[in-house]
Amino acid sequence: MIEAKKLPEEYGSLVFGDKVMRERLPKDVYKAVHKTIVSGTHLELDVANAVAVAMKEWAIENGATHYTHWFQPMTGLTAEKHDSFISPEGDGSVIMEFSGKELVKGEPDASSFPSGGLRATFEARGYTAWDPSSPAFIKDGSLYIPTAFCSYGGEALDKKTPLLRSMEALSKEAVKMMKLLGYEDVNRVNTTIGSEQEYFLIDKDDYMRRKDLLFTGRTLIGAPATKGQEMEDHYFGVIKPKVSAFMHDLDEELWKLGIPAKTKHNEVAPSQHEMAPVFETANVAVDHNQLTMEVMKKVADKHGYACLLHEKPFEGINGSGKHNNWSICTDTGINLLDPGKHPDENIPFLITLIAVIAAVDEYAPLLRLSVASAGNDHRLGANEAPPAVISIFVGDELTKVLDSIRSGKSFKGAGKEKMEMGAQVLPHITKDNTDRNRTSPFAFTGNKFEFRMPGSSVSVANANIVLNTAVAEVISRMTEKLSGLAGDELHDALTALLKEELIAHEKVLFNGNGYTDEWIAEAEKRGLPNLKALPDAMPHWIGEPSVELFTKHQIFTKEELDSRYEILLENYSKSINIEALTMQEMVRKDLTSGIIAYEQDLTKEILQKEQALPGAKAALEGNILKTLDEASSQIAVKLETLKKDTLEAESIEDPLAQADFYEKKVLADMDELRVYTDQAEALIPDEYLTYPTYGQMLFSLR
Ligand code: ADP
Ligand code: MG
DSSP, rough: OOOOOGGHHTTTTTTEHHHHHHHHHHHHHHHHHHHHHHHHHOOHHHHHHHHHHEEEEEEEETTTOOOEEEETTTTSSSSSSSEEEEEESSSEEEEOOHHHHHHHOOOOOOGGSTTTTTTHHOOEEEEEEOTTTOEEETTTTTEEEOOOOTTTTOOOOOOOHHHHHHHHHHHHHHHHHHTTOOOOOOOEEEEEEEEEEEEEEHHHHHHHHHHHHHSSOOSOOOOSOOSTTOOSSTTTOOOOOHHHHHHHHHHHHHHHOOOEEEEEESSSSSTTEEEEEOOOOOHHHHHHHHHHHHHHHHHHHHTEEEEOSSSSSTTTTTOOEEEEEEEEETTOOOBBOOOOOOGHHHHHHHHHHHHHHHHHHHHHHHHHHHHTTTTGGGGGSSTSSSBBOOEEEEEHHHHHHHHHHTTTTTOOOOOHOEEEEEETTTTGGGGGOOOOOOOOOOOSSSSEHHHHOOSSSSSHHHHHHHHHHHHHHHHHHHHHHTTTTTHHHHHHHHHHHHHHHHHHHHGBOOOSOOOOOOHHHHHHHHTTOOOOSSHHHHHGGSSSSHHHHHHTSOOOOOOHHHHHHHHEEEEEHHHHHHHHHHHHHHIHHHIIHHHEEEEEEEEHHHHHHHHTTTTTHHHHOOOOOOOHHHHHHHHHHHHHHHHHHHHHHHHOOOOHHHHHHIIIHHHHHHHHHHHHHHHHHHHGGGGGOOSSSHHHHHOOOO
C-alpha cells in the first residue's frame, strides 16, 4: 500500500516518463527525445539507441525481464508479444540486451489480426513503430512500449495511427487559424481528453456461473429483481467497505502506471461505479484508458469481483458509458474552449466553438458511427443514455453569446490587439455558471465539450479521430475564407462568417431534455439523423462526405476506410451470433433444467397433496405449474424461431445485409424469447437455477 505522504514519489514509479528520462539520459539525447514528444519531429537511430540502453537498465532495475511492443489492433483491444532481454553468450551464460532498433521497430505477424481486406492486397507482415509521445511502462515483469501498428504497405492496422494523424491535422489547421488572428507564437495545438469510465462490479463466483456474462459480457436472460434503481439510492451513495478496498487498490495500481485517477464514486445503477482521470493529451489518454480497463479487471479479480465493462450488462438497469471530455489547447497554454474573462482570448474561443458546432452537425453520422458497437446500440436511446440523435447543449450563458453572433453585434475591432468581445455577456461565463444537462450527447461543460455517447468497453480513439478531423475541416474552411485579410476587413469577414456558420448549423443546438419522445420528433423535423442501430449508420462511413473528409486530411485512405467498414460490420454480426448461440444454449440447458426440476417437484407435491387430502385443490401449486407450462410452451416456439433465423443469418454473404438481418431479426427473436424465459424464471425458486439471478448479482456486494 502506498503511504499517502509518499504518493508524489510513488506516482508513475513504473513509468519511463519525463522525470526518469531527464535523470538517466545524456543531456543532448534527452533534448532530442523531448523535442520529438512535444513537437512530433522525427527521431534519429543514434538517439533511439541511447534511449534503449537507459530504458533497458531502468526496466531491469524495476524487475522486468522482457519487453513488448504494445499496440491497438482494429479489434479495439490491445495486443502484446513479449521478448526477453537475454542474449546467449556462447559459453552458456547470457547478457541482457536491447537495441535502438528493437525499441523503434517490431515485426509481429499481422495475419491473425483483422485487416478488413487490407491483408488480401498486401503482405501479411505487420510492423509496430515506437510512439515516443506515449511513455513506456512496466507491467507484470515486462517493459511495455506503446507502438503504432501498420501493414507492409504502410496502411494503418490500428487505432493509434489514425488518432495521431487526426491530432496532427487539427493542430495544423488550428495553428493556421491562430496565426491569422495574430497569435504568431502558437506552433502546436494539442487535443486533450479526459475519459470518465463507468463499470459494474459483481461477485466473481456469480460471474463464473453465467455463460452469457462469460461469453458475451451481458446477461441474455434474467427476470428483474423486485428492486431496481428506482429508489435512486446508489448514485454518489456511501461506498461499501469491500468496494472501497477495490477502488483504493485500483487507484494505486493506476497511479504507479502514471494514470492520473482522480474521482471515484457510485453510479446510478446498483453495483455500478465510475472512475474519472485528470485529462491528458489525447494519445496518452487513449492509451491510459485502455490500460485502465485492463487494470480494473485485474484488480477486481484480486478482490473476488468480476468487473463488467459491457455497455448494457443488465436489462432494465442503466448501462455504462465513457464520457469523452474533449478540448484543444495551444502550446502557449490557451485552452481554446475556455471562454475566459479576458476578451482578447475570446476570438479564438468563438471560432473554435462555432467550428465544433458546425463539425458536429455536419458530420453527425460519423460521430454516431465512432461509438457504434453491438453493445452500445443497447444503450443509446434507452432511457438512461443519450439518444442516437446527436445534438449539442451549450447552456444559457453561451446561448446569449450565440445570440449576439447571430445579430452580428458580437465584437468590435480586429487583430489580436484590437479585438474585443461584446463585453456585456462574456465576463459572466465562468465554469461554475455552466448549467448541467445530463441528457445531451454532446454538452459544453465550462471549458470543454463532453461527448457522452461512447460505450464503456470501446476504445475512445474512434470518437476522437472523428471529432478532431471534423473540427480540423471546419477550421480549415473558415481560415481559408479569411486568409489574406487584416484589420477591419478581417473583422467584417469574421463577423459574417461566424454568423453564417452558426445559422447553417444551429439546428444541432438543443438545450432541453434529450430523453423525451418530443425531442426525437422535433429532431426529425429539424432533419437531424437518428441512426438507431449500427447497420443503419454504416453506409455513411464509406459515403462521399466521409471519404472526402478523411482522405483530404490524410487520416484514412479509401482502403483504410473500407477495411474499417468491413471489420465493424463483421464484429457486429459475430457479436450477435455469439449472443444468439449462447442464449439458445443457456435456455436449453440451464433454464430448462430449472424448469423441469421445479415442475417435477410441483407435480409430485400436487399428487401427494391429493393423496393425503382427497379433494384438495392445490390451487397455488397448480397455478404456478400451469403458468410455467404456458411459458415453457412459448419458449419452445420462440427458441425454434431464433435457431432458424440464426442459421439464416450465418449464411448471408453481404456484410451489411448480414448485420442488418442480425439486428432486425435475430435480436428481435432474442427479445421475444426473453419475454417468456424471464416469465418462467420469475416463478422458479433460486435453488432450482444453476445460475445466479439479477437480485443475487446486483445486490450482494458488501
Ligand atoms: P464534470 O463531468 O462534472 O464536469 P470535471 O469538471 O471534473 O467533471 O471533468 C470531467 C473530466 O473532464 C475529467 O476527466 C477532467 O480531467 C476532464 N477535463 C477537464 N478539463 C478538460 C480539458 N480542458 N480537456 C479535456 N478534458 C478536460
Ligand atoms: Mg462529466
